[in-house]
Amino acid sequence: MITIGYPVNTHKETLSQGFVLTKRCFKVGELGEYLSCLRSQDRIAGSRLIWDLNIKLYSLFPLFNIMFFIAFGMSIVFCLLILIEMQSNKSKEK
Amino acid sequence: MTMRTILLIACFYLIFFVAIPPFQSNDEPDHFQYIYYLAQGIYPKIPDVGGLVVFDPSVQTVYDIIEVVSNDYHVPNFKKIQKAVSQNIPFSVSDKTKPLTYQAHHPPLYFTAALLFFLPSYKFTQGLIPTYYATRLISSFFFILSVYIAWLIAKILIKNRKTAQYLVAVFAINPVMLKMGVSINPDIASTAIGLATLWFVLSVLQKKIITKKVVLILIGILSCAVYIKFQNIVYLFFSFIFFCTLGVRIHKPKRFALLGIFVVLIVLIIYSPWLLHSFYHYRTFLPSSFVYTFFCTANLPHVSWFRIPFDTLLELRHSFYHFAGFLGWGEPYPFSQFFFTYALFFMVFIFLGAIYVYKTAKNLEWRYMLLYAICVCLFFLAVSFTYKVNRYSCDVQGRYLLAALFPFILLAWKGLCLIRPEKKESYAKALYVFGVWQYFFILCYVLIPRYYV
Numbered sequence: 191m192i193t194i195g196y197p198v199n200t201h202k203e204t205l206s207q208g209f210v211l212t213k214r215c216f217k218v219g220e221l222g223e224y225l226s227c228l229r230s231q232d233r234i235a236g237s238r239l240i241w242d243l244n245i246k247l248y249s250l251f252p253l254f255n256i257m258f259f260i261a262f263g264m265s266i267v268f269c270l271l272i273l274i275e276m277q278s279n280k281s282k283e284k
Numbered sequence: 285m286t287m288r289t290i291l292l293i294a295c296f297y298l299i300f301f302v303a304i305p306p307f308q309s310n311d312e313p314d315h316f317q318y319i320y321y322l323a324q325g326i327y328p329k330i331p332d333v334g335g336l337v338v339f340d341p342s343v344q345t346v347y348d349i350i351e352v353v354s355n356d357y358h359v360p361n362f363k364k365i366q367k368a369v370s371q372n373i374p375f376s377v378s379d380k381t382k383p384l385t386y387q388a389h390h391p392p393l394y395f396t397a398a399l400l401f402f403l404p405s406y407k408f409t410q411g412l413i414p415t416y417y418a419t420r421l422i423s424s425f426f427f428i429l430s431v432y433i434a435w436l437i438a439k440i441l442i443k444n445r446k447t448a449q450y451l452v453a454v455f456a457i458n459p460v461m462l463k464m465g466v467s468i469n470p471d472i473a474s475t476a477i478g479l480a481t482l483w484f485v486l487s488v489l490q491k492k493i494i495t496k497k498v499v500l501i502l503i504g505i506l507s508c509a510v511y512i513k514f515q516n517i518v519y520l521f522f523s524f525i526f527f528c529t530l531g532v533r534i535h536k537p538k539r540f541a542l543l544g545i546f547v548v549l550i551v552l553i554i555y556s557p558w559l560l561h562s563f564y565h566y567r568t569f570l571p572s573s574f575v576y577t578f579f580c581t582a583n584l585p586h587v588s589w590f591r592i593p594f595d596t597l598l599e600l601r602h603s604f605y606h607f608a609g610f611l612g613w614g615e616p617y618p619f620s621q622f623f624f625t626y627a628l629f630f631m632v633f634i635f636l637g638a639i640y641v642y643k644t645a646k647n648l649e650w651r652y653m654l655l656y657a658i659c660v661c662l663f664f665l666a667v668s669f670t671y672k673v674n675r676y677s678c679d680v681q682g683r684y685l686l687a688a689l690f691p692f693i694l695l696a697w698k699g700l701c702l703i704r705p706e707k708k709e710s711y712a713k714a715l716y717v718f719g720v721w722q723y724f725f726i727l728c729y730v731l732i733p734r735y736y737v
Contacts, residue, residue, distance in 0.1 A: 246735075249365055250306070258299060258302045265292060268295060273717075
């Protein structure tokens with residue numbers, strides 16, 4: 191059986207409560223785990239993860255959550271635009 | 285470079301800047317502490333005892349607030365971080381605290397430059413977290429500088445602007461490059477100054493004139509380099525070889541060899557206060573080696589002298605593993621097959637590219653770039669050799685070789701072009717698309733799980 195997950199507690203919590211792994215399928219320590227994650231229904235697209243990320247990024251510093259998600263969205267847009275540009279250059283060359 | 289590519293690099297950088305929590309990167313609490321001491325007008329010293337127990341209590345404050353996860357492989361304590369942000373918890377040391385930090389083995393230039401951001405932020409906010417993020421901006425500056433200089437180098441070496449742009453982007457979005465670009469760490473400054481040395485040499489080669497001004501600027505760049513990190517002393521060797529080979533080319537070998545010796549001597553004289561300071565305090569000119577004895581556990585098995593050179597050479601594979609996406613210092617990493625494949629292909633194509641560049645007489649600028657990469661590697665082979673001889677468990681990390689990453693990418697591209705020379709731009713594109721995929725792969729399957737899942 192493949193165990194998936196990272197330790198979710200802080201060091202002090204682990205000392206008092208024991209070692210706890212996250213149930214969310216996200217870890218890619220080994221190829222088997224990675225493939226299992228990809229096939230699993232618990233893969234990274236869970237809405238709970240996005241919400242957790244939002245909360246934790248905000249706690250790092252105010253507005254960091256907004257900056258992260260805007261930068262993430264924009265990077266995908268730019269990637270697509272650059273890929274389209276590459277394709278159009280290719281067809282022009284032909 | 286096109287605006288789209290610049291914006292893409294900026295977005296990728298911003299994601300890493302925001303997503304990597306405070307003090308999680310290599311030795312960041314110590315680097316921050318070094319800057320703090322400089323801000324107080326104190327020059328810190330290296331503790332003469334090994335082990336984490338001798339950490340300064342001020343750093344312990346940082347550990348208590350942030351719970352630096354790389355030391356215990358757990359997630360950061362976001363509740364504590366939020367509390368530190370909302371209560372604006374300060375960072376200060378008591379008067380009785382001895383100004384000790386292991387990172388005092390680094391020369392002071394990067395840390396002094398960081399004061400430009402540290403001091404205003406510390407004065408106006410006093411808070412640990414805002415001051416930390418403000419101090420990070422010095423690395424942002426060196427990241428931008430590194431990418432810009434890489435672009436200048438690419439313009440000299442590659443005629444096709446699009447190809448040059450793709451390869452610079454591959455360098456800029458490499459996970460190790462981005463991580464060092466957001467960390468309070470002198471490695472990114474070291475990368476910028478290393479690439480600046482290479483660019484300066486290449487531009488002098490193009491102009492084919494060596495004036496007093498050229499020599500003075502080179503002395504300035506090299507002096508900055510050695511005051512950022514001791515490893516940059518390797519650029520003195522690179523510059524000396526540059527002068528010697530240039531002298532042979534223009535039939536004035538003695539004159540240029542003497543000029544090379546003059547440049548090296550002047551830089552060493554400028555560097556001598558730091559060397560003497562180290563010798564006075566630690567009885568060694570190399571305080572880094574002094575610190576390694578504390579942190580590199582001598583637990584490797586004894587091997588024969590015959591095997592040590594091979595083990596030394598093999599050690600460089602670690603750097604390529606890091607470039608694959610191992611972010612270092614207690615971080616997780618992708619599955620081993622990814623590492624192995626990445627490192628193997630990267631090294632094979634770099635080797636093929638290096639052979640091609642060496643054999644092709646018309647590629648003079650490329651040959652100097654190859655010489656630069658070899659010089660950086662030779663230094664770390666020497667470091668690796670000392671590790672092996674002393675049976676130290678330390679390895680040569682990707683960040684140490686970051687100054688050679690861009691030349692490596694260019695050489696790997698050259699190696700790829702040997703397959704079908706007419707497809708040069710397509711190979712650069714392929715590397716770029718792979719770089720973008722690698723970025724998202726490492727972000728989603730290494731970085732975010734490391735800190736947030």
